[in-house]
Amino acid sequence: MASPKILIIGGGPAGLSAAQDITDAGGEAILVEQEGFLGGTPKRLHYSLLAPDLKPVEEVLDPLIDSVQQSGARCMTGAKVESVNSGRNGFTVTISGGGKKVEEKVDAVVVATGFAHWDPHKKYEYAYGVYPDVIDFKDFEKMLSDGNIVRPSNGQVPRRVAWLLCVGSRDRQVGKFYCCRLGCAVSIKQAMEVRRINPAIDTYVYYMDIRTYGFWEDKLYWKSMEEFGVKYIRGRIGSINRGEDGRLIAMAEDTILQRPSEVPLDMVVLATGMEASEGTRETAAMLGLELEEHGFVKPLESDSMPVSTAVPGVFVCGTATGPKAIPDSITEGSAAAIKALNYVRKRSIKVQARA
Numbered sequence: 001m002a003s004p005k006i007l008i009i010g011g012g013p014a015g016l017s018a019a020q021d022i023t024d025a026g027g028e029a030i031l032v033e034q035e036g037f038l039g040g041t042p043k044r045l046h047y048s049l050l051a052p053d054l055k056p057v058e059e060v061l062d063p064l065i066d067s068v069q070q071s072g073a074r075c076m077t078g079a080k081v082e083s084v085n086s087g088r089n090g091f092t093v094t095i096s097g098g099g100k101k102v103e104e105k106v107d108a109v110v111v112a113t114g115f116a117h118w119d120p121h122k123k124y125e126y127a128y129g130v131y132p133d134v135i136d137f138k139d140f141e142k143m144l145s146d147g148n149i150v151r152p153s154n155g156q157v158p159r160r161v162a163w164l165l166c167v168g169s170r171d172r173q174v175g176k177f178y179c180c181r182l183g184c185a186v187s188i189k190q191a192m193e194v195r196r197i198n199p200a201i202d203t204y205v206y207y208m209d210i211r212t213y214g215f216w217e218d219k220l221y222w223k224s225m226e227e228f229g230v231k232y233i234r235g236r237i238g239s240i241n242r243g244e245d246g247r248l249i250a251m252a253e254d255t256i257l258q259r260p261s262e263v264p265l266d267m268v269v270l271a272t273g274m275e276a277s278e279g280t281r282e283t284a285a286m287l288g289l290e291l292e293e294h295g296f297v298k299p300l301e302s303d304s305m306p307v308s309t310a311v312p313g314v315f316v317c318g319t320a321t322g323p324k325a326i327p328d329s330i331t332e333g334s335a336a337a338i339k340a341l342n343y344v345r346k347r348s349i350k351v352q353a354r355a
């Protein structure tokens, strides 16, 4: 039997992991990534240290990228899949990139097209885009990775920074009913990074409840309070205004003290949620994949077959099916690789039996 040839769309943590396992098992992997580099959203948006162990993104993802590049996988960056036609013997795909178009025949497809950040402009009460010192997760990750924590309004080091959880998550008013799973953890790890860089900056996390599941509870939540002095306020900021001195004023209800609070702050970081990326929606439409009610790709069975889809020969992994962390995305990439390889092997046994 010829070695299985599998197309992977998306070169983030999930797609890289799928490519790695396909080539390790003797298959041929064609990895198509629309950006000019591999590593996905953490690389594109310059994330800083990663939860839960506060390791730099490079330390976590570069060994995987290097190993995929050396594995013999064909990595096509700056490229997109234009069309996919399925036939009796697999799929014919057209890939464009670098001003050229190539046609490939593949036996199976793995979709790893990832997520997008929710756009905080949609929640006008938080004044994103109005007051420069209201920023979002991705803005702050970039600031941390540049090692330059300053107020965008005046270039000064802030005295007080607050995180507002669940912006564009668990919010029926904006049509986002689900939890983004990472918002608590990422806010806490950003606050810990700030305290590590400059302990003179006070950090406050406004929360409804804290969802640092599993081992992330003691690695992040307790550690942040006990070792880093991060402070927590249970309550939701209703609106953000600007005082006469140019500082921000967060109007909130402290639900532990049961009274309204008005806290002057120098910067507010909006913990923006995750939604399906445009690439995920486009790819789903191209392959005829159904979306689930929140707009992500619907797995065949979310409980027992999370990386299979209703389209034979098409598998899905990582945040294309919903919010999740890097380790889970990498695990799903491996799972999708095995499912795709098994699909091709079983199909070829059937073809041989018929011959």
Ligand SMILES: Cc1cc2nc3c(=O)[nH]c(=O)nc-3n(C[C@H](O)[C@H](O)[C@H](O)COP(=O)(O)OP(=O)(O)OC[C@H]3O[C@@H](n4cnc5c(N)ncnc54)[C@H](O)[C@@H]3O)c2cc1C
Pocket (backbone or CB within 6 Å): 009, 010, 011, 012, 013, 014, 015, 032, 033, 034, 035, 039, 040, 041, 042, 047, 049, 050, 051, 052, 079, 080, 081, 112, 113, 114, 115, 116, 117, 137, 138, 141, 182, 186, 189, 273, 274, 277, 278, 279, 280, 282, 283, 317, 318, 319, 320, 324, 325, 326, 327, 329
């Ligand atoms: C602010 C923030 C901080 C985070 N920090 C952490 C953390 O500290 N620890 C942690 O474990 N997780 C963290 N995460 C989660 C982490 O980013 C995701 O788990 C991870 O990026 C998911 O990997 P993925 O491969 O599924 O998707 P992505 O990383 O989004 O990669 C998808 C890739 O597919 C490509 N693509 C999309 N469409 C197409 C197309 N049509 N054709 C070709 N290519 C396409 C994209 O360009 C992208 O490179 C964080 C998330 C956020 C929002």
